[in-house]
Structures are given as structure tokens and as C-alpha cells.
Amino acid sequence: RLVVKDRDELDDITWEGDKVAIKVDGEKKEFPATEVLFDNCLACEFPTPQEYDILLGEPSSLVANKPAAQGKIEKLKQLTPEQRWEFxxxxxxxxxxxxxxxxxCPACFCQRCFVEETEPQWVLPMPRWQDNLIFQIVRNIHVAGRCTDCGExxxxxxxxxxLRSLAKEMYDTVDELFHYKAGTDKEAAPLLTAYEFEEAEDLFR
Ligand code: SF4
Ligand code: SF4
Ligand code: SF4
Known part of the structure; x- marks a missing residue:
């Protein structure tokens, strides 16, 4: 019934524990948050912005439900490499x-993306699955340290x-290796501009 309603036609949307309650035409219906929220929303670490000029409403009391938000990724990790490749x-x-x-993507703002390069041509313009995969792998590497797990x-x-399964895995890898989460510390140097001499391999010394 709600499917045919526009958002403007809903009377109210509220949080009630771990459920989302929607009122329409005076009738209330509850849905488990895990069924109606995107995974990254379920796992949101900062439901109240860390900084703001004006906060609309009250600070959020939501607690990140990380296990629920990792479901798809955990399933993928349980596959063998061959099964994952097929997936x-x-x-x-x-x-x-x-x-x-x-x-x-807020982190993809290049005036000329690598996929439009012709010398060298990194990916073919036609959407073959191999080139599509390369596009996403390279994109994930490019946004490492800038991706905020927004899920967009x-x-x-x-x-x-x-796509978030790829982006989130990179987000977690960056956090695990460098203890860095994009956008959470305005004093921190951007990840890929900060390195120690000891980290450099001989090639770069
Ligand atoms: S989740 Fe990361 S890669 Fe995806 S749109 Fe957001 S910032 Fe970009
Ligand atoms: S995929 Fe890479 S090159 Fe293309 S817009 Fe995103 S960051 Fe820039
Ligand atoms: S939005 Fe989806 S279909 Fe479009 S380029 Fe990205 S992965 Fe491919």
C-alpha cells in the first residue's frame, strides 16, 4: 500500500526502537529498520554531524548496527575466490x-576521468564485464582515503x-592499515598526502 504513495503523502515517519513507524491516512505501520534502511545508514557512525552551524532537530540517539550492515559483505567473504569471481x-x-x-560519488570529481583517456586507454568504452570490473576496481583505489561510506x-x-560492498571493504582496509576515516578529523592530513620516510620503498627513496 505504501509503495504507491509519494513521500509527500505520508503523514509522519518516526523511529521507534529498532523500527521505523510510518503513518499514512491516519494508519500506522511499523517496519524493522534492517528492512527499510540502506546498509550504510544502519552502520552510520555519525548520525549527528560532528560539526554544524545549525542542527535541525535533536542530536540523534541512533546506535550503529554494524553486524546488520555487514551482512552482504560477510556473505561475500565466505565465498571461495572462484565463487567470488563468478559473483x-x-x-x-x-x-x-x-x-x-x-x-x-563525492570523491569522484576529476575533470577528466581515467576512463576517458585514450593514450593509454585503460578501459574500452563498450561495457564488457571485464572493463566494467576494472573501472570499479580502479575507482575504488582512487577514492581510498576519501570514500566516506556514504553508499551513494x-x-x-x-x-x-x-557497489558499497567494494567501497566499504576499501574503507575498512584504510581504517585498519592507517587508522584513518575520511572526513572525521579536520586537522588530519589527507591520507594520500601524508607518509613517513620509513614507509617509502627503495624505489621512492
Ligand atoms: S560510498 Fe564511497 S565510493 Fe561510494 S559514492 Fe560514497 S564516497 Fe563514493
Ligand atoms: S574514477 Fe578516478 S579518475 Fe575517475 S573521477 Fe573518480 S577519482 Fe577521478
Ligand atoms: S552506476 Fe551501475 S551501471 Fe552505471 S556505471 Fe556504475 S556500476 Fe555500471
Whole structure:
């Protein structure tokens, strides 16, 4: 019944414990948060902005439900490398290379993206799954240390590829290796501009 309603037609949306309550035409319906929220919203570490000029409403009391938000990623980790490869081959076979994921990503703002380069040509323009996969792998490396796990790439994808699984794994890897979370400390130097002499390999010394 709610599916045919526009958001403006809903009377109210409220949090009630671990449920989302929606009132429409005077009738109230409750949904488990794990069913109606995006995974990254379930896992949100900063539901109240750390800094703001004006806070609308009250500070949020939401607590991140990390296990619920890691479900898809944990399932992928349980697959063998061969099964995981098959999974991503199937997923990226559906990619139409619309670049909505890149357009919506706050960390993708290059005037000329590597996919448009022709010398060298990193990926072919036609959406073969192999090139689609390379596009996302390289994009994930490019946004490492800048990705905030906003989940917008997955939300914007018109064919429903679970892009956040890739982005979040990179986000966690960056956190684990460098104890760095993009956007959480304004005093911290951006990850890829800060390194110690000892970290350099001989090639760069
Ligand atoms: S939004 Fe989805 S379909 Fe479009 S390029 Fe990105 S992964 Fe491919
Ligand atoms: S989750 Fe990361 S990669 Fe995806 S849109 Fe947000 S910042 Fe970009
Ligand atoms: S994928 Fe890489 S090159 Fe392309 S816009 Fe994003 S950060 Fe820039």
C-alpha cells in the first residue's frame, strides 16, 4: 500500500526502537529498520554531524548496527575466490557503464576521468564485464582515503550492483592499515598526502 504513495503523502515517519513507524491516512505501520534502511545508514557512525552551524532537530540517539550492515559483505567473504569471481562477473555483466556511480560519488570529481583517456586507454568504452570490473576496481583505489561510506554509488546504480560492498571493504582496509576515516578529523592530513620516510620503498627513496 505504501509503495504507491509519494513521500509527500505520508503523514509522519518516526523511529521507534529498532523500527521505523510510518503513518499514512491516519494508519500506522511499523517496519524493522534492517528492512527499510540502506546498509550504510544502519552502520552510520555519525548520525549527528560532528560539526554544524545549525542542527535541525535533536542530536540523534541512533546506535550503529554494524553486524546488520555487514551482512552482504560477510556473505561475500565466505565465498571461495572462484565463487567470488563468478559473483562479480555476473554483477558487472549487468553494468551499462552509465557512470551514475561516478557522478554521484563525492570523491569522484576529476575533470577528466581515467576512463576517458585514450593514450593509454585503460578501459574500452563498450561495457564488457571485464572493463566494467576494472573501472570499479580502479575507482575504488582512487577514492581510498576519501570514500566516506556514504553508499551513494550503490544507491544510484540503475541495475542494482552492490557497489558499497567494494567501497566499504576499501574503507575498512584504510581504517585498519592507517587508522584513518575520511572526513572525521579536520586537522588530519589527507591520507594520500601524508607518509613517513620509513614507509617509502627503495624505489621512492
Ligand atoms: S552506476 Fe551501475 S551501471 Fe552505471 S556505471 Fe556504475 S556500476 Fe555500471
Ligand atoms: S560510498 Fe564511497 S565510493 Fe561510494 S559514492 Fe560514497 S564516497 Fe563514493
Ligand atoms: S574514477 Fe578516478 S579518475 Fe575517475 S573521477 Fe573518480 S577519482 Fe577521478
Amino acid at each position: 562479480w562477473e555476473n554483477e558487472f555483466s549487468r553494468c551499462i557503464r552509465c557512470y551514475a556511480c561516478r557522478s554521484v 554509488c550503490e544507491r544510484a546504480c540503475p541495475v542494482g550492483i552492490p
